[in-house]
Amino acid sequence: MNKNGAGGRNIIIDCDPGIDDALAIFMALASSRLNVLGITTVAGNVNISHVTRNALSLVSLTGKQVPVCRGASGPFLVPRKEGGHVHGENGVGDVTLPIPSFSEDSRPAAEFIRETAAANSGNLDLVAIGPLTNVAAALVMYPSVKRDVRRIIMMGGAAGFGNVTPAAEFNIYADPHAAAAVFQSGIPIDMYGLDVTNRALITEDEIASLRATGKTIPLLCCDMLRTYADFYHSVGFSGLALHDPFALACAIDESLVEFRECHVAVETQGTLTRGKTVADLHGVTGKPVNARVALELNRDGFISLMTELLCSYD
Numbered sequence: 001m002n003k004n005g006a007g008g009r010n011i012i013i014d015c016d017p018g019i020d021d022a023l024a025i026f027m028a029l030a031s032s033r034l035n036v037l038g039i040t041t042v043a044g045n046v047n048i049s050h051v052t053r054n055a056l057s058l059v060s061l062t063g064k065q066v067p068v069c070r071g072a073s074g075p076f077l078v079p080r081k082e083g084g085h086v087h088g089e090n091g092v093g094d095v096t097l098p099i100p101s102f103s104e105d106s107r108p109a110a111e112f113i114r115e116t117a118a119a120n121s122g123n124l125d126l127v128a129i130g131p132l133t134n135v136a137a138a139l140v141m142y143p144s145v146k147r148d149v150r151r152i153i154m155m156g157g158a159a160g161f162g163n164v165t166p167a168a169e170f171n172i173y174a175d176p177h178a179a180a181a182v183f184q185s186g187i188p189i190d191m192y193g194l195d196v197t198n199r200a201l202i203t204e205d206e207i208a209s210l211r212a213t214g215k216t217i218p219l220l221c222c223d224m225l226r227t228y229a230d231f232y233h234s235v236g237f238s239g240l241a242l243h244d245p246f247a248l249a250c251a252i253d254e255s256l257v258e259f260r261e262c263h264v265a266v267e268t269q270g271t272l273t274r275g276k277t278v279a280d281l282h283g284v285t286g287k288p289v290n291a292r293v294a295l296e297l298n299r300d301g302f303i304s305l306m307t308e309l310l311c312s313y314d
């Protein structure tokens, strides 16, 4: 039991919905093993107004209500980078979402993180599935956050190759200085990077099975995934890489992956490699472990868990 009397792991989802963020939000709110205390939004896939409105609409669709707090409208030091070519102009595959049934919380994201972490000290995990600007802002402004947050579960980075550049993954590249601050924070990090999420693929047959349920939320997910499919097919993938849903699934069941504990640093300067997560998998630097980097995954187990959660809505 947690302090709110509900079962499950207390989390805040920091996100930039985002098609794959949308699926992750639906999954989180359906899981009895997670207790979503709030959602904070950050500019990333699309601008802060779109991601915040999308988050409100997505939560409304579930029939639940959690605080949705607006966060950073751009990164600390670098120009803003959007992922609209992957996620559509409105961030959710240009699917029209319903008008939200409730309003955004008046607390800024970083303040909400501070307050919620203090109220659940040692019993709160941040699930960060967008650029890390809000998380870094909370750490910089409120030192108590380092003490109160138990773990950061992150979709971001790669021990291997990047996607937005040959070296860097989108969430880290979008705000490398924020990511560097998070990796230097001392809070234990579970890093679900492209090493696993590029293999967390859903096939067209599996999408067809979701659609065949005829249920509202699975159908909406399939509609959003159409835009996502256009991108992944254009870059030669055999399926659609479900980055954020995979990290969220691992917040529920970490046995879906195998980790390597190591030190991870973020390149903030390199002209070719800015935003790369440099994972010292072989311990050559002698620097202390600050992350568990997921390197292997149970794809079938992930798809099964995701399908179960998405189809649990009426």
Ligand SMILES: [Ca+2]
Residues within 6 Å of the ligand: 015, 016, 017, 018, 020, 021, 044, 045, 129, 130, 244
């Ligand atoms: Ca995201």
